[in-house]
Amino acid sequence: MPRAAEISVNEREFILQGLKENIRLDGRPFDAFRSLELNFGDEHGVADVQLGKTRVIARVSAEVTAPFVDRKFDGIFNISTEFSPMASPAFEIGRPTEAENILSRILEKAIRRSGALDTESLCIIAGLKCFSLRADLHVLDHDGGLIDASCIAVIAALQHFRRPDVAVEGENATIFSIREREPIPLSILHHPICVTFSYYNAGGIMLVDANLAEEQVREGEVVITMNRHGEVCQIAKYGGVSVDALALLNCTSVALEKVKDITKFIQRRLEEDAKKRDVGGLIAELSAENAR
Amino acid sequence: MAPVQAQVLLSPAELSYLHSSLSLNPPIRPDGRSPTQFRPLVAESDILPGANGSARVCFADGTEAIVGVKAEVEKSQWRPTPQKESADVEMDDEQEEEPGVGENSWVEMSIEIPGFRDDDPLPVFLSAMLTEALLASGDLKDRLYINRRFHWKLYVDILLISPPLAYPLPLLSLTTHLALLSARLPALKSERDEDPLFDDDWEASTPIYPRSGRQKPYSAYLDKPPVTLLVMAVGQNIIFDPSKEELAVAEAVMAISCAASQSQTAEAVRLLSIRTIDPPSRLTPPGIPNLLNSATGGVAPVSSTDAMAQREAMSLLGVWTPPRGGIKRNLVGRVLKMVVEKGGVAEEVLEALEKIEVES
Amino acid sequence: MPLDTSTYALALLRLDGRRWNELRRIHAQISTQAAADGSSYLEMGNTQVICTVTGPAEGRNTGAGRSGGKEGEANLEVEIGFAGFSGVDRKRRGKGDKRTAEMAHTLSTAFSSLILMHLYPHSTISIHINILSQDGSILAACINAATLALVDAGVPMTDYLVACTAASSPTTSTSAGSDDVSDPLLDLNAMEEQELPFLTLATVGGGEKITVLVMETRVRVERIEGMLAVGIEGCKRVKDILDGVVRGFGV
Numbered sequence: 001m002p003r004a005a006e007i008s009v010n011e012r013e014f015i016l017q018g019l020k021e022n023i024r025l026d027g028r029p030f031d032a033f034r035s036l037e038l039n040f041g042d043e044h045g046v047a048d049v050q051l052g053k054t055r056v057i058a059r060v061s062a063e064v065t066a067p068f069v070d071r072k073f074d075g076i077f078n079i080s081t082e083f084s085p086m087a088s089p090a091f092e093i094g095r096p097t098e099a100e101n102i103l104s105r106i107l108e109k110a111i112r113r114s115g116a117l118d119t120e121s122l123c124i125i126a127g128l129k130c131f132s133l134r135a136d137l138h139v140l141d142h143d144g145g146l147i148d149a150s151c152i153a154v155i156a157a158l159q160h161f162r163r164p165d166v167a168v169e170g171e172n173a174t175i176f177s178i179r180e181r182e183p184i185p186l187s188i189l190h191h192p193i194c195v196t197f198s199y200y201n202a203g204g205i206m207l208v209d210a211n212l213a214e215e216q217v218r219e220g221e222v223v224i225t226m227n228r229h230g231e232v233c234q235i236a237k238y239g240g241v242s243v244d245a246l247a248l249l250n251c252t253s254v255a256l257e258k259v260k261d262i263t264k265f266i267q268r269r270l271e272e273d274a275k276k277r278d279v280g281g282l283i284a285e286l287s288a289e290n291a292r
Numbered sequence: 293m294a295p296v297q298a299q300v301l302l303s304p305a306e307l308s309y310l311h312s313s314l315s316l317n318p319p320i321r322p323d324g325r326s327p328t329q330f331r332p333l334v335a336e337s338d339i340l341p342g343a344n345g346s347a348r349v350c351f352a353d354g355t356e357a358i359v360g361v362k363a364e365v366e367k368s369q370w371r372p373t374p375q376k377e378s379a380d381v382e383m384d385d386e387q388e389e390e391p392g393v394g395e396n397s398w399v400e401m402s403i404e405i406p407g408f409r410d411d412d413p414l415p416v417f418l419s420a421m422l423t424e425a426l427l428a429s430g431d432l433k434d435r436l437y438i439n440r441r442f443h444w445k446l447y448v449d450i451l452l453i454s455p456p457l458a459y460p461l462p463l464l465s466l467t468t469h470l471a472l473l474s475a476r477l478p479a480l481k482s483e484r485d486e487d488p489l490f491d492d493d494w495e496a497s498t499p500i501y502p503r504s505g506r507q508k509p510y511s512a513y514l515d516k517p518p519v520t521l522l523v524m525a526v527g528q529n530i531i532f533d534p535s536k537e538e539l540a541v542a543e544a545v546m547a548i549s550c551a552a553s554q555s556q557t558a559e560a561v562r563l564l565s566i567r568t569i570d571p572p573s574r575l576t577p578p579g580i581p582n583l584l585n586s587a588t589g590g591v592a593p594v595s596s597t598d599a600m601a602q603r604e605a606m607s608l609l610g611v612w613t614p615p616r617g618g619i620k621r622n623l624v625g626r627v628l629k630m631v632v633e634k635g636g637v638a639e640e641v642l643e644a645l646e647k648i649e650v651e652s
Numbered sequence: 653m654p655l656d657t658s659t660y661a662l663a664l665l666r667l668d669g670r671r672w673n674e675l676r677r678i679h680a681q682i683s684t685q686a687a688a689d690g691s692s693y694l695e696m697g698n699t700q701v702i703c704t705v706t707g708p709a710e711g712r713n714t715g716a717g718r719s720g721g722k723e724g725e726a727n728l729e730v731e732i733g734f735a736g737f738s739g740v741d742r743k744r745r746g747k748g749d750k751r752t753a754e755m756a757h758t759l760s761t762a763f764s765s766l767i768l769m770h771l772y773p774h775s776t777i778s779i780h781i782n783i784l785s786q787d788g789s790i791l792a793a794c795i796n797a798a799t800l801a802l803v804d805a806g807v808p809m810t811d812y813l814v815a816c817t818a819a820s821s822p823t824t825s826t827s828a829g830s831d832d833v834s835d836p837l838l839d840l841n842a843m844e845e846q847e848l849p850f851l852t853l854a855t856v857g858g859g860e861k862i863t864v865l866v867m868e869t870r871v872r873v874e875r876i877e878g879m880l881a882v883g884i885e886g887c888k889r890v891k892d893i894l895d896g897v898v899r900g901f902g903v
Contacts, residue, residue, distance in 0.1 A: 098753075098757055101750055101753045101754065101757070102754065102757060105750050105753075105754045108750075109868050113868060113869070114869075114870045203861070219765075222865065226873070230872060230873045230874075231870050231871065231873065232867065232870070232871055232872075232873050232876060233870045234867060234868060234870075235851065235865055235867040235876075236865075236867075237862070237863075237864060237865040237866070238754075238758040238761045238762065238864065238866070239758060239759075239761030239762030239763070239764065239765055240761060240762075240765055240863070241765060241863075242765075242855070242859075242861035242862060242863040243861060243862055243863075244860060244861055244862070245860060245861075245880045245881070245884060248862060248865065248880070249876065249877055249880070252873050252876060253873075256873065340700065340737065340785050341698050341700075341785060342698070342737065342738065342739070342740065342785045342786070343737040343785075346737070350684075350685065350686070352686070353686070353687065354685055354686030354687025354688070355687055356684075356685045356687070358702070358735070358782070358784060360735060360736070360737030360738075360784070361737070362736070362742040364742055402736060402744065404733065404735075406731075406780060447736060447737065447742045449735055449736035449742075449744075451733075451782055453702055453704060453780075453782060454685055454687040454688060455687065455706075457687055
């Protein structure tokens with residue numbers, strides 16, 4: 001099994017010394033995210049997130065299936081993650097690393113369990129038919145902050161996705177293709193965003209959005225998922241250095257700020273994308289004119 | 293015929309010493325027990341609040357097992373003529389009223405052993421052995437019958453908490469026995485083929501293995517779950533509950549399952565199943581006698597077949613030769629007699645287990 | 653919510669009759685198994701956990717020199733198993749279950765920072781936990797049981813790691829008329845865990861500093877402070893109980 005290259009002692013000392021002098025390797029302030037970029041694909045439901053050098057693509061797709069027997073009124077929503085060896089030599093297909101397990105658990109808790117997606121709206125006929133929604137997450141480049149980037153990608157992709165419209169008559173459901181009827185957006189109840197804090201110097205120094213090198217030398221981390229309404233969806237601190245309770249509370253307020261910024265950013269990008277798509281609406285598509 | 297796991301690393305000299313002391317008459321066991329003596333154990337039953345029945349047993353060598361028995365109501369599969377199957381004529385011919393006939397699939401057993409996967413041969417073999425004894429012993433599965441549409445499904449989950457230091461069969465069997473003894477099912481309130489409805493009062497529940505009259509000395513353990521004993525033979529000696537070291541020199545190992553007989557007249561123990569187990573002693577390397585060792589002035593054999601032939605010819609005391617061949621028939625007979633006879637080992641074990649249950 | 657909150661507001665008693673800051677009965681034993689280097693048995697109410705520790709010992713060599721963790725440090729392996737009979741319904745949880753993997757990851761990272769790992773280079777310490785009965789606060793019970801078993805095994809640690817759960821009940825004590833938005837509760841059982849937002853936290857030696865904090869349910873940010881405060885207080889008490897168990901064994 002391949003292993004990630006471990007950071008050298010010199011690098012470790014250098015980064016830690018820098019942090020003690022209030023300097024981050026890339027010159028960012030301690031509580032700043034790297035530059036965030038968000039692009040959408042030609043299809044609905046594809047989001048490409050770049051957080052510094054980390055790059056993650058999420059793709060949402062839907063199909064019609066029978067719902068689970070014990071959840072007749074709910075649709076199905078799954079998030080699957082894949083770490084490709086392209087992102088980091090430590091990743092291997094088909095053998096999930098611990099990091100991958102943790103990432104998918106956190107996304108599951110942050111997005112699925114917190115009820116971000118209204119799964120009841122995915123139901124077509126109770127007990128018979130429902131939409132099965134699937135978010136595939138591909139990590140293309142790994143430079144730290146995977147959880148944060150992945151969460152942004154999935155949330156953006158869900159907001160961007162349009163599901164086909166359906167009409168129900170008794171037992172029959174008609175599913176209209178995109179050309180027949182305008183597809184409809186998903187009903188999303190809130191937008192959880194993850195913010196990872198890394199601790200150094202026995203909990204004395206706290207960084208937001210550490211990159212890979214910083215992640216390798218950190219002593220502990222806490223992942224806080226919040227939405228912009230000030231609700232905490234999930235907190236995960238799996239050990240590491242012990243931190244004062246007040247410092248953790250402080251984290252939540254920093255996280256709230258970041259979450260508000262990021263949510264606003266996603267919203268802006270979505271609007272820009274919508275504007276770009278909506279050149280002439282259906283009319284433009286129906287016109288016989290061809291671009292020659 | 294699953295091989296006994298966990299090879300002990302003993303030298304040919306040690307094996308030979310063990311073998312010869314065990315084949316003495318009476319045999320001298322490394323821990324000073326008599327041939328029919330079991331290892332001391334600590335046992336408690338009914339320890340889990342969430343299970344129908346449970347037990348925990350610790351052997352003195354540190355191995356520990358926990359068994360939980362859980363029963364769930366399950367819909368029966370519709371069968372054409374459920375009452376008149378020719379396969380189960382034994383007991384329900386005379387009573388026409390309520391004789392529910394159980395199926396083998398109503399009892400499910402799983403064994404977890406640390407360091408083994410669920411589909412490794414050891415857990416699979418052990419659970420097959422214990423299940424077959426459980427199903428063979430009388431009417432357990434028939435008692436799981438509720439009505440024509442529903443039945444209890446009995447899950448027996450066996451956890452070995454410690455690493456399998458010795459062959460875990462006796463430990464697991466004793467623990468399962470105790471757990472089943474303590475298992476209770478809630479009392480049925482509904483009638484006939486209605487959807488089953490049960491009494492909330494746990495006090496009203498009935499044990500799966502009902503305790504019949506305690507007055508008579510022997511009937512106390514009548515109709516009890518089976519126990520599986522591990523027996524090994526060295527020479528003419530029959531040794532019960534062998535430890536790991538003793539197993540390493542066994543010439544034959546057998547697992548014998550038995551339960552108390554149901555007929556009131558002969559209060560003997562009934563044999564349910566026997567399995568031979570491949571002893572690990574077959575895999576040990578043989579000792580080299582001085583005659584065949586060039587370092588001690590002997591003549592080393594030219595080829596391996598030659599070595600085999602020469603060693604076959606002499607039977608030197610004090611040189612370890614791995615056993616070959618099977619078990620002699622009269623030995624099997626003697627073992628069975630020791631187990632099953634009145635006042636035999638099985639009776640002793642069942643009585644001892646009954647006491648644990650009474651005290652707890 | 654099906655949880656009968658009305659009686660709580662009236663009598664300030666929970667479903668099982670406890671007050672808001674009351675722990676369930678904690679019963680623990682150490683050295684329960686002779687074969688293991690360290691072992692413990694822990695009950696928190698109806699949650700029952702058995703833990704055994706092996707090591708520090710030479711690790712199983714699984715391929716390219718991964719036996720000894722990082723260079724000059726011991727490797728900590730944690731295995732958690734849910735017994736089929738532990739829940740209300742009989743269910744077998746496979747080895748690949750993500751929730752179990754997450755719990756094992758939590759334990760191994762939490763204890764790695766507590767055990768003096770540098771004393772045992774190229775060795776492995778393995779913790780095996782069997783959950784025999786589930787009734788809430790399972791992660792907390794696992795952490796407490798592992799602490800006891802590690803103490804029993806004589807593995808050097810800086811201090812105890814103790815854990816408990818805390819929740820925030822929506823029932824505002826209207827009678828008191830205080831401006832509190834929520835009532836915190838300590839040490840949840842399975843029913844309360846299903847109804848209320850809760851968090852599991854572990855502190856080192858029952859102090860103020862938090863090592864593990866896991867929360868899986870959505871809750872207003874203002875309520876977290878109260879939950880943390882109650883949880884830290886609870887951990888202090890758990891520490892005293894566990895300490896009593898260890899000292900009682902030594903007598």
